[in-house]
Amino acid sequence: MMFDDVYVLAKGGVCVYSGHPNEIRQHLSQHSASNDVHKDLFPIEELIKYSCLDHNNFQVKNLVQATKTKILDKNSYNLNEETQLVLDGIPNNRVRFSIHSIWILIIRYCYFIRGFQWIHLLIFPLCLLIDGLIMGLIFDPKIALPSGCINLEDDFNNTCARTEQQLTDESDLRTNFAYTVTHLNMFLNLIMLQSALMFSKDFVYFLNEHRNGWYSTGAFYVMKISIEILPLFLIAFLFAYEINIYEVVRPRIYFWIVALFILGAMALQGAGYLLSILATGDFTTLITYFVGLSTFAVMLSNSTSPVHRLHYIYQFLSCLSPFRFVFEALILLEYGFGRCGRKQIQVILYKLHLTHEEDDLFFSILMLVVNIIVYRLLAFLVLWIKSNPYQNRRTRADRILYHHGTLAPSNATIPGLSCHNEFTIHQISI
Template sequence: MDIKYSIFWTNIRYVVKGSWIDRKLGRKEKEILKSVSGRLNSGQLTAIMGPSGAGKSTLLEILVGIRRNGVHGCIMYEGRKEKLDIAFIPQNDTYLDVFTVNETLLFASRVRFATKLNNDEYFSKSLLIGEENDDINDGKLYHMNVIKNVLNIIGLEHVQDTLVKNLSGGQKKRLSIAQELVSQPDLLVLDEPTSGLDSTAAFKCMQLLKNLTEQRLPLTVLCTIHQPNPKTFNLFDKVYVLSNQGKCVYEGSPQHLTERLLMIGAQCPKFYNPADYIIEVAAGEHGTEIIENLIEFHKTETMVTIPIDSHLATLDSVKIKPNFPFVTHFIHLFLRSCALYFRNRLLLSLRLFTFLFSAFFLAYLFGSRVGTASGCPVLDGTLSPEMAEKAMKAGIAEAKAVADNMALLFVSVFLLIGGALFTTTIAVIDELRAFVKQRRNNWYGLWSFHFGMLLSDLPNQIIFPTIYIVIVYVLTNQAPEWWRFSNFLNIFLLLVSIAYSLGMIAGTVFMENIVAAIFCGPILIIIAALFSGLVVRIEIMPKVLRYISKLNFLRYAVEGIIITIYGYERCDKDVETKVTSMKQMLMGLIANILTIVDRELNGESDYENNDYDKSLIANITSSRESYVKDMSDAVVRAIMAGAGAGREDENGKPISRITGFFGVDDNDLHYCILMLIVNVVVYKVLAFIIMQKRCKHV
């Protein structure tokens, strides 16, 4: 067999230190792999075997570079090939269920082909297409040919138009292999490709891999396998067996295994599967001596000989690190995200429900008059005992209506935040799991993935919330001014955009635990609500918490919405005229009363001789003008406050009582919007950074 390259690992130790809490609790570090060495030759089908928990998957992940922390020893490469393209297929591969087999492969072929074109140094025509169809300039034809050939090799032609979610377990495993084959990696690494398959399906899967190493592709395959049946076991060119102590007990061909066992004095019983026997030995079922002997034998045998003219380097340095073509990948990923968006019926229905159905329902529930409540004084401009009674009742009714409207606005805030946050969390987890594997296998980069997803979700972030806001604003008769509507809409769109980023962050941080990711949503919303001034007024918060509330995007959204709806002269001229007229009437009334008192007092002789009364009269007379004005202003304000609606600004203009209740005034609006924009940018950048960091370590 022509060996083009080898990968060898020497004295690999893997130590798990445990978390900070583990260390504090005195839990010791755990050595999972204890100085294991071995070799992988190109063009061969190699299996790592061993009892459960021996460290098979761990070794595999160390070799492909997924696990780095706690790894000691070295992994080297020797051969003439400059660069090595390694594809890793995890045990539980992730699929985008809503695509067909053909679509899945077409996407894989397109993005990987674009990468190859962008990295000339390792571009070569696909060996998967025949001579007659090798026109790589005819993109569509090229991909069709690649897919046709891969499907033929893998044996999935008959299900090419089947949705991935409808494939059997074995077919899914084949699809995983097919996705990687379109780009012809040099080394295909698979963690338990036969798990969940019956022995016939497992044999077929391994036979396929064996054929790949022998036939049309110059492929090398390394995989882990549990307990292959004899037929499957004999397919391997080499098996590498780990003991339950994390040490290698055998490295060599399956056919030589019984011979080796004999050499150390152990005998595989007749009619017994040698694979089963060596696993029993490795698990310690036949005593420790036999294991020790096998380990010793392997140690003396593992003498790595390197040809003088070979290219020797660390495996890391020869792994391909391609430059990704951003624009091409962005287009493919954008189109894929759009297709995912529309094919994911559950999410689409959830979004439609959140934004459309609930808009009509809330408008119906709150009624068409709820938005007309302005929180302004409801005095009728006359001064009479009946008026005071009427004003009191009207004021209370106004206060209740305003409270209803506030409830509607806040339900809308939480509905739109929740809708964006939850659906994004679910969608991100789905796409991110696929991304991690595909990124690891050099399909495409984070930038194109992130922006493709971001852009494909823009309609969701703009169109649905806009429809919701239009329906609610119009049907509940909110203030009929264009600028108020557009401000209101903008604030909600900014809010949805922030919620989208939060959903991304929650989905990214907890991508391995969907329950935790979903649970994060309500927690985030509750914390934001607590510091928004909605649940607890900012004024009564302890000073430290007041500062914290300044970091809260929801505070700016709530204040912005209140000013937009109730600020900026929401109380119209009519209200102002009525209040002024009432004040004047009251002024006249008080002035008349005082004049009567004045005259009465002057007519009494006693008062002429009494110094106290004289000064009283003088006081009343001299300060009458301002006194009467202040008095009437105070009485009208008291009526307004007592009636539960409306108040005055420092210039005596009537304003909605809601802005006062929340301690905001008109000048804060631009600041609120600015802060919301800042929050949008901060959360978007944060989502990207977290995604970058998170995907690096998965």
């Protein structure tokens, strides 16, 4: 009696009653073949006795037919008035963007990380920290001391008579250049790979849940970029602390390194999301895309060959490489801004065409922000297109109706449905 309505099934899945509990006794009295409805029993117990019988039972068939007639008579008017025929089926559910959905997803994803995803979330930062420690042991911090400045009047006249100190400084310059390129590529590539692998696992679950209308594409994407930004800040501070050997020559450069690492990693996180969406969860395809994009970004990073010497198409494509702008900003901070005298030039900056220090540093930071916007926005657009396919349902249904309306009759003859001389029935007696 606590229920507003009950729905009772008999063996075989047929319905023997549907309605309010108060009407069970009346239902049994009207449609029961036998008149043995006991008044001293609860009506539901009497009905359950019938429901224990097989669906082929005569009494069960009577109850099923009466219930079916009652349901159809009761709902026929409501169905016609409150529903509308859709030519191509029921539309998919779509949920609007909401902050509440983001908060629920963040809480759920934290539980998911704690139970499963923590392995992938920790293994890449651990690799970065180990890499930073190894590089600190391999490279001598003294490689940051040579300024690489040459005097336009004196040094060009003494190119043949090189002192041992000058040769050592040149070697340290090359080593420091390789040191900067190595730790930069290691950090940015591992961040991009981590983002791509983690997003590829979440992407499959997202498609299933979004198809059911649980939350919007925007809510899922905002949750991802929000929950992965905190570990990024932590690993950037730790890794920059390990590889920072420039504090002696450039005080407070540590915070610049952290800021540049964070900006570059945020851009490459968006690139990792984009690769995962394009790969659609396939690991082999994802790794192929990652190797291709990483090679492209490193080759156009101004660390292998000066960008200003490349074709103008490659110069334009290099603007989409966060590696380039993080590298240029780090080189400017290491060797620019007053390290050379009035009549001196810095060799590395001169070869890389970074002669306007303040303007070049501002341009690098600005382009990192642009890359963040481009890659993250592009990843969201591709995600939205893949998860919300455009379906003009009425146009498709009209095409189907038109196809059936213009379908030509078939010339095939089906035996047994028309006169056909070759169709015979052979009876075999055993």
